[in-house]
Amino acid sequence: MLGAAGFVAFVAVWYVLVHFEVWRFAKLPAPGAILREWVSRKPEFGTSLFTRTYYDDIWASVTRVLAAFALATVLGVPLGILLGWNRIARDFLFPLLELIRPIPPLAWVPLAILMLSSQTAAIVFLTWIAAFFATVLNTMLGVASIDEAYIRAAYCLGSRRWDVLWNVIVPGALPYVFTGLQIGMGVAWFSLVAGEMIAGDAGLGYLILNAYDQLQVSTIVIGMATLGFVGFLSSAAVRWAGSRLMAWQPR
Amino acid sequence: MAAALSPAAAPKGAVSLRSVGKVYAAPGGDVVAVEDWTLEIGAGEFVAVVGPSGCGKTTLLNGIAGFDPITSGEIVLDGKRIASAAVPAKPGADRVVVFQNGALFPWKTVVDNVAYGPIVQRRSSRAEALREARTLLARVGLRDVADAYPSRLSSGVQRRVEMVRALINEPKILLLDEPFRALDATSKAVMHEELLKLYDASHTTVFFITHDLDEAIFLADRVVVSTTRPARVKAILRVDLPRPRDFRMTASSDFLALKAQVADVVHQEAEKAFRRGERELA
Numbered sequence: 168m169l170g171a172a173g174f175v176a177f178v179a180v181w182y183v184l185v186h187f188e189v190w191r192f193a194k195l196p197a198p199g200a201i202l203r204e205w206v207s208r209k210p211e212f213g214t215s216l217f218t219r220t221y222y223d224d225i226w227a228s229v230t231r232v233l234a235a236f237a238l239a240t241v242l243g244v245p246l247g248i249l250l251g252w253n254r255i256a257r258d259f260l261f262p263l264l265e266l267i268r269p270i271p272p273l274a275w276v277p278l279a280i281l282m283l284s285s286q287t288a289a290i291v292f293l294t295w296i297a298a299f300f301a302t303v304l305n306t307m308l309g310v311a312s313i314d315e316a317y318i319r320a321a322y323c324l325g326s327r328r329w330d331v332l333w334n335v336i337v338p339g340a341l342p343y344v345f346t347g348l349q350i351g352m353g354v355a356w357f358s359l360v361a362g363e364m365i366a367g368d369a370g371l372g373y374l375i376l377n378a379y380d381q382l383q384v385s386t387i388v389i390g391m392a393t394l395g396f397v398g399f400l401s402s403a404a405v406r407w408a409g410s411r412l413m414a415w416q417p418r
Numbered sequence: 419m420a421a422a423l424s425p426a427a428a429p430k431g432a433v434s435l436r437s438v439g440k441v442y443a444a445p446g447g448d449v450v451a452v453e454d455w456t457l458e459i460g461a462g463e464f465v466a467v468v469g470p471s472g473c474g475k476t477t478l479l480n481g482i483a484g485f486d487p488i489t490s491g492e493i494v495l496d497g498k499r500i501a502s503a504a505v506p507a508k509p510g511a512d513r514v515v516v517f518q519n520g521a522l523f524p525w526k527t528v529v530d531n532v533a534y535g536p537i538v539q540r541r542s543s544r545a546e547a548l549r550e551a552r553t554l555l556a557r558v559g560l561r562d563v564a565d566a567y568p569s570r571l572s573s574g575v576q577r578r579v580e581m582v583r584a585l586i587n588e589p590k591i592l593l594l595d596e597p598f599r600a601l602d603a604t605s606k607a608v609m610h611e612e613l614l615k616l617y618d619a620s621h622t623t624v625f626f627i628t629h630d631l632d633e634a635i636f637l638a639d640r641v642v643v644s645t646t647r648p649a650r651v652k653a654i655l656r657v658d659l660p661r662p663r664d665f666r667m668t669a670s671s672d673f674l675a676l677k678a679q680v681a682d683v684v685h686q687e688a689e690k691a692f693r694r695g696e697r698e699l700a
Contacts (some may be wrong), residue, residue, distance in 0.1 A: 311575035319485055320521035324587065325539035334534070338525035415525045417569035 182275040188415030204385040205392075214374065214390075224390075227369040229397060231287065232355050235294035236401075239351050244298045244344055248280050249305025252336055257307075267302045276365050290362035297358045298351035300361035305347025342416065343407035350404070352405050356398045371397075429462025431512075431590030431623035433482065439648075440477050451477045453648035455491070459591075464617060464624040465609035466638035468631060468684055470691040474649030475627045476518075477595050482510040482625060492658065495590060511535055514584035515593045519600065520576050522568040528579050530566040535587040555579075556584055558616065574605040578612055585616060591623040598633065607665050610636055614663055618654055629678050635659075636668055641676075643683045644692035653683045 184192040207215045214221050224336075238365060250257045250264075265271075272293050278290040321331045363372025371390050378386035431641055440452040451474040459465050467475050480486040482493055484500065484507035493504035501507035507687055514535075532551035536542055542550070555564050569574050579599055584592055595638060596620045598606045614637065617624060627647050628634050635657055645654040657676060 187486075244463040276568065314521070316517045317523060319483070319509065320517065320523075321516065321538075323483055323485075323511065323513060323515050324535040324583070327538070330538040333524075334538070335523065338523070341525070351492040413525070415527075415567040415569065 169328065185346060186395050194384065196388070197208050201385050201388050205389050212381075212386045214378070221389075223376075224369055224371050225372045225393060225397065227373075228363065228371045231294055231363075231370065232352075232359050232401065235291050235356050235359070236298055236352060237299035237350075238291075238295050239302050239355070240348060243347070243351070245300030247303040247344070248310060248332075248340065250303070251307040251310025251340065254322040261307075264300070264303065269303070272297045272354075273361055278361070279362075280366055283395070286366050286368060288404075290359065291367045293366075294355045294359040297354035301350040301354055302344070305350065306340055307341045308321050309343025309347075311337055312343060313339035341413055343377065343404065345413070346367040347401060347407050348409070352401050353398075356394065356401070360394065364380075375382060429621040429623070430496060431459075432461040433591055433623060433625070434494040434495065435459070435478070435482075437490070437491035438475065438478065438481060438488050440481065440486075442645060445449065445679040450648040452481075452488075453650055455644075455649055455651060457651060457654075459623060459625065461496075462621045462623055463640070464626065464638045465642060466628060466634035466639050467625045467642045467644055468628055468634045469644035469645050469649065469652075470684070470688045471629060473644050473646050473687070473691070475644055476646075478596055478649065479515070479576050479595050479625065479627055481507065482591070483507075483513055483515045483593050485515075498672065498674060500654055511539055511587045512590045513593060514587055514589040515595065516577070516580050516584055516597045518595045518597065520568075520573065520580060520581070522576055522596075524581050527565050527567055528560070528571070531568070531579060532583045532586055535583065539587070550583075551586060554582055558582060558612075572605075573600055577601070581613065581616055585620050585622065586694045587624055588620075591625055592620075592625045594624065596628050598628075598630075606630075606633070607627060611663075611665060614635065614661070618662055631677055631684065632668060635673060635676050636663060636665075641680055643680065643687070646687045646694070652687060655680055 178198045179193075182197055184190075185195050185197045204210050205211065205215055210218060214224075246260075250261060275293055275296060276289075279292045280286075283289040283292055313336065317335050318331060321335045326334065359370070360372035360375070363370040364376040367373035367376075371394050375387050377389040378384070378390065424576055435455055435457045436454040438452060439450070442451055449552070455478060467478070469475055477486065478543060480672060481488040481591060487506045488501055488503065490503050492505075493500050495512065499505060500513075516528040522528075523534070528535065529548060529551045531557060533544075533547040536547035536550065537544055541547070549619070552561070558578065559583065562574070563571055563579070563645055565573060568579070571579070580597075581592075598609050601609060610633065617637075618637055620632055622638075626634070631641075636659075640658055641655045643655070644650070645652045655676065659670075
């Protein structure tokens, strides 16, 4: 209820600022104008719920994020477990990762475009890289967070190393793994939009930048709101999967 | 099926601790945690070790469990040397530990926790191990919690489940490291009787660490007083209270006389430790 009130207040403030032309808010369409454009069958700037290209852009972005996120999970979780579980692997790889990790995704743009064959591959790479580091690092912390007593208990109940890995390390690290995946999903959308703005020919980031070039402000806001919506849905999906896999956690 | 806790089992698990010593390398010089610690534990005997906090009791237990190597002496279990300075100990299901703060796997249900040992040891099929776990849980009155996750249970029930998880493996020796430390006095008294029921049914040897003298005397056949660091055996007192034991015995004159005796010895050590300003070593 209070949440709905928050939405109403936000829209009201926006309306007032635009209506009375406070500061440079005159450049922004009023909420009603944007909503009209969004649901129009014949949108002024060519993008609405009834145009094919709108869904093409959403589809392009969503598939890129899903591909990057899946790659980050499939590569990042096992690597994080390995780094947390094996001292040699950690000593060998962790310093390297710590040097690569601070490089902002945007700094990878030129190399990604130069070295990858297609624009889509370059964008997926940029989207992947940030999510990947968040996943690896949190998974590794998750392994380190496991109480030594669980590991000892597993060994004295007759476990082999492999049993401990599957029955203690993996489930014990899971809460941190999902923290990493949540963060990963967030930064994936961030990098995706940056990538699409710089190197895209489709997608919500491209839609926004293209609309900006043609001063179609309504379309910009539609693109932004859509990003908020799909971003929220994807985070909720990760949370849902996490709570399904970790029903054992005290609530 | 469910051979654990069957009254026919013959006692096993005679443990000899022979001049066991443990020296830690620490900044500022080596620390002698345990020195020349010697004790013969009979098969099926319940031994409680008491002593000031940080006196190396847990170090000793970790040596028997095979978590940490000892640096001198040897530990022999049923005629087989399981640890010495030369032979690094390895944990095994013949020596199961119940931990101070509890170590049930929170991500497994009670029955999956209990069946874990038989499953990883490939002692029986998974289905059979789960069946055996349910039988055992039912026998100790824990049928209703079998499918719950540990976080839903009180710490007393968690501890009981953990003891069942240990005993299903029919260990030669059960190692308990102050398992009831976190419980309040009333639940503790109930847990003592539960533990003794399990003990009377299992014939396993028990090595029980505590700093609670009532607990030690009420549970054990012998109470071993360990000195302040470095830990040595200071005194061994036999407890001749009959079994099965009942909480009312804690008010009997025999019990109180014994307690006065133990308290005297422990107090000397506690004072020594206090004067040296020792911190808890755990």
